Amino acid sequence: MMDILRKSIINMDLSNFYQNKDCQKILNILNHTNETSRIVGGYVRNYLRNIETKDIDIATKLNPDQVIELLSKEKIKVVPTGLSHGTVSAFISDQIFEITTLRKDSNHDGRRADVEFTDDWEVDASRRDFTINALYMNYNGEIYDPFDGISDLNNGVVKFIGDPEKRIKEDYLRILRYYRFLSIYNSSIDNKTRKLIQKNADKIINLSSERVHQEFFKILSNDNSGKIINLMKEDGILDLIFSSSVNLKTYDRIIDIDNELFFDQDILIKFSSLVPDKIQKIEDLKCFAFSNKEKKIIDLLIDPNNEIKSYQSVKEVRAILYNFGIDNFTKLTRLYWAKDKKISNISQWRALLAMGQSWKAPKFPISAKDILLLGVPEGPLVGEILSEVEDWWIESDFIDDKASLFERIKAIVGAKI
Known part of the structure; x- marks a missing residue:
């Protein structure tokens, strides 16, 4: 396959692209002698659809050491974020550019692969998952489209590059990524691909919880996730990753309520609505790697006591x-x-x-100092008394009477000392 550069769209408006001076600077530095580097993936895909994208990935023939040397000379901060995969991150202003050396993947085990660097654009494109993700844009705004991804993009088609089963078996996370892109483009799934996904679905549970979590939450973040979540249920994916039968009635109702009341969709509410009733502790959700903030909120939402x-x-x-x-x-x-x-x-x-x-919650009017003034010695007992008084105050519907509160404190202190 020849390294053909195709114009993506006739009279394509490149004004926004050229206005991104930081991106232009990076490409200028990396392409200092000849064209070694192009923007790839999501930025190109979204640019063709007139969607603004902040994150920019760059593919390059240069190896990571060369990238670091060239950018560092220009006083650009570079961090080796994934050297084993040929990736470094460059920081300019408030933007992050992920720059990855062209590569060939081999010895796949369904989760990871051995990486070999290359200078062949076709080889790099061939290892990618979908035709719409194998789009490269050079400094002049021209598109390298080896697998007719622009046509698929325009038609809302999500298609694996080459043999779908081979692509899936290289990395089973591609099953979830496939659903995500179906959701983004509101696409229909073809029966052949669907059967392959159903055949290989059980391998998802062997993936790291971090990767599954990240991809599944990206699906939930899409406004069109309802249709795809239902499809994932039909294909057996949801029951696998939640380790139990998932009922979609609550999820579908959440979508309806949010649309009716013009609420912004909340990923953690949507996620919690999928958690089977028999699961009441977040630790039982083994396929996900939650942040501390996510744990706190999901635990609150799935606790039947609340x-x-x-x-x-x-x-x-x-x-x-x-x-x-x-x-x-x-x-x-x-x-x-x-x-x-x-x-x-x-x-x-x-x-x-x-x-x-x-209703605005009032501030609890009692402090530890008030307890100490009644002769209670410093120590854990002060906290216990304070907690009991606060519980009583809440139970009394936040009584606005400090005298009554002190009478309650005296009664509790008298019972404990």
């Missing part, structure tokens, strides 16, 4: 708001609204959300 009901009293709602905060209260309300089998409770759920927005 269930919110449509008929929750004002006093109960205030207690939940005080304990969890408005953001978490809203997440819980949206989730349990979606779980509610009684569709006619819409007005009650709306009222709960409105109540959360209208």
Whole structure:
């Protein structure tokens, strides 16, 4: 296959591309003697669809040491983020450029491959997953399109390069990536590819939890994820990665509620709606690698002790708001609204959300100093008493009477000392 540069679109508007001075600078430096480097993948794909993209990946014939040397000479910060794969990251202003040496992958085990550097664009393109991801753009805005990816892009087709089964077996994460791109382009799956995915689906659980987590959350972040999540359920993927049968009724209802109330879609609510009821601890979700922030919120959402009901009293709602905060209260309300089998409770759920927005939690008026002034010695007992008083204050619906609070403190202190 010849290294043919094709114009992507006749009279293509390159003004935004040329306005990215940092990108132009990187390409100028790397292409100092001849054309060794081109933009590749997502930036090119999105540029052709007039979608602004901040992240820019660059493919180059230069090896990582050469890239580091050239950029460092120009005072550009370079970090060797993935040398084993030929990748370094360059930092200019607020942009990050991932620069990867052209390579050939071999000895695949379904998760990783041995890497051999090359200077052949066709070889590098052939190792990639989909035709729409094997698009390269040079400094002049011309496109190298060896597998007719532009045509597939224009037609919303997600197609593996070469033999689909071979591509899948090289890296089983490509199954999830396939679903993600179907979601992005609202594409239909062809039956041949679908059968291959179903045949190899069980290999996904052998992938690292970090990779599965990252790819699955990218699927959830797409506004068109509903259709694809249902497809993944039909193909057996969801039940595999959640280690139990997934019910999609709550998930589908979440999408409807968010659209109805113009909520921004919340990935963690969407994820939690998929978690089977039998799983009540995040540790049981072995296929995912959650950040501490994600763990905290998902644990809160899937804990049945935190269930919110449509008929929750004002006093109960205030207690939940005080304990969890408005953001978490809203997440819980949206989730349990979606779980509610009684569709006619819409007005009650709306009222709960409105109540959360209208009430501001008061500050607890007692401190450790107040406890110490009553003669309680410093130590763990102070915290215990403070916690009991706060629980009583919440239970009394945040009584605005400091005298009553001190009477309660005295009663607790008298019982403990």
